[in-house]
Amino acid sequence: MVDPIEIRAIVGEEKVSREQVRAWESRRSGAVLGKFAARLGHRGMAELLPDRALDELLGAPLDVQRSALTTLKIRLGHAGVYAMLRRELTLSERMARMGVAVSRGRAKHAATRLEVPNYSAERFATWFGNLTATNAEADMIDACPDHYLLRGLPDGRQEVVETTGGSPAASRFLVDYSRTENLTIPIDPSYPIQIAGQALLDDGLVIGxxxxxxxxxxxxxxALLTVQFPGTLPARLIRQHQWHLACEFSNWMIAAAPVAATS
Known part of the structure; x- marks a missing residue:
């Protein structure tokens, strides 16, 4: 499938092609499809995707896999996602608490840059902000195979269940876009549009x-896209989350092209 816009990406300090970003997404897509099949079994997969066999999906184009994964997650529902990932979420929360404690305030940043010619930053930022405000769950989930649940909550925060970077376990956290006091990511004054918030657990512990x-x-x-993690996070996981950022924001920018593209 030919993208409707050109997207140039710098993952960390490395310029990468759109084909490389799609290849990363394809690998993660296959891994997540395999996880669904292992957790839900044949009957569960057939109930949620009656017209698609797993072998067929694993050999399908990326855009077909992306659509199938979004359908799986939406049909499974929030409770189903929690149930399928319950052990992973328990483990990842324990590890997050430990990472914050051991880091003693130190942080690491995963940064990715994107450039899109003939495209409006202001229009995209408005579109992106509306995803949480309007609770556009399908659009939020569709952007990356590692998104399991993304939704806006009544209090304005965002709930996220995703595999962060190259972590072996999915994690759950909240993003509060009204708070930034614990962020160590510097503000670049040459970028006038800022979307920032703290990631926290249910009891208020800030984890990034x-x-x-x-x-x-x-x-x-x-776009300068940056995520903050506890300072103990291994470099490999930071690197993988840079690819995660390239994947999700590239797909969001493609989805927003009808309103944000300028030519």
Whole structure:
């Protein structure tokens, strides 16, 4: 499938092609499809996707896999996602608490840059902000195979269940976009559009956060996308989350093209 817009990506310090980002997404898509099949079994998969066999899906184009995964997650529902991942979520919360304690305030950042010619930063940021405000769950989940549940809560926070970077276990946390006091990600004043918030557990423990910065420059959107983690997180997981950022935001920018593209 040909993308309707051009997207240039820098993952960490490395320029990567759109084909490389799609290849990363394809690998994660196969892994997540395999997890669903292992956890739900043949009958469960057939109930949720009656017209698709797993072998057929694993050999299908990425865009078909992406659509099938989103359908699986939406049909499984929130309770089903919690049940399928209950052991992983328990483990990841324990590890997050330990990581925060051991890090003693130190943090690491996963950063990815995207550039999209003939595209409006302001229009995209408005579209992106509305995903949580309008609780557009399918659009939020569709952007990355590792998204299991993303929804806006009545108090304005966002609930996230996802596999972060290359972690072996999915995690659950909340993002509060009204709080940034614990973020160590620097503000770049040359990026006038800021979307930032703290990631926390249900009891309020801050485990990280995000600062996504956008600007228009020479007719192109430039995005500096950064996620904050506890300082003990291994470099390999930081690197994988840089690819995660490239994947999800590239797909969101493609989805927003009808309103954000300028030509």
């Amino acid at each position: 956060g995000v600062r996504h910065q956008f600007r228009d420059r020479k007719g192109a959107l430039e």
